[in-house]
Amino acid sequence: MAFAKNLNLLEIAQAVFAIALFIGFLRLINRKLIYFRKHGIPGIAKIVKMSATNIKHGERPLMEIILEVKEEGSDALRQVEIRQAFSVSYMPNVGDLVNILIDPKNKKKMIIDERNPQAVKESKF
Numbered sequence: 292m293a294f295a296k297n298l299n300l301l302e303i304a305q306a307v308f309a310i311a312l313f314i315g316f317l318r319l320i321n322r323k324l325i326y327f328r329k330h331g332i333p334g335i336a337k338i339v340k341m342s343a344t345n346i347k348h349g350e351r352p353l354m355e356i357i358l359e360v361k362e363e364g365s366d367a368l369r370q371v372e373i374r375q376a377f378s379v380s381y382m383p384n385v386g387d388l389v390n391i392l393i394d395p396k397n398k399k400k401m402i403i404d405e406r407n408p409q410a411v412k413e414s415k416f
Contacts, residue, residue: 327402331392336360336403338387339370351376360391360401371399381405 336358346353353376360371383389383403394400 324402327392327394328406330395331402331404332395333404334360334391334393334401336371336389336391336401338383338385338389341383341385344374348376351378352382356403358389358391358401358403360393371401373401373403375403377403378405 338356339359340357342355344353344355353374355372355374357370357372360369361367377383390404391401392404
């Protein structure tokens with residue numbers, strides 16, 4: 292009987308730890324989004340290549356994406372590889388122009404802005 296009680300306590304402790312770890316992970320992702328939305332430099336990118344990583348954040352598949360990036364106020368293009376999870380309701384396609392937010396401290400870090408994912412179609416990319 293005592294062994295069954297200990298086993299149940301162990302299972303409960305593992306479940307609590309897993310939940311705490313998951314909540315911490317969600318907070319980290321949310322912190323990253325808040326940072327980009329507050330400080331990110333807007334730009335436009337074309338999706339050149341996209342592939343699944345077999346990793347999911349909840350129901351959101353994590354994708355490896357190669358972007359051809361054009362920053363605001365510049366005509367120069369460069370290719371950058373990012374990883375980003377997307378909602379099932381919005382999954383961009385290869386060839387799509389998308390709005391991005393670029394980290395002002397590290398121009399290689401960026402996210403596709405899911406609040407306004409589709410870039411203006413008339414944009415001269």
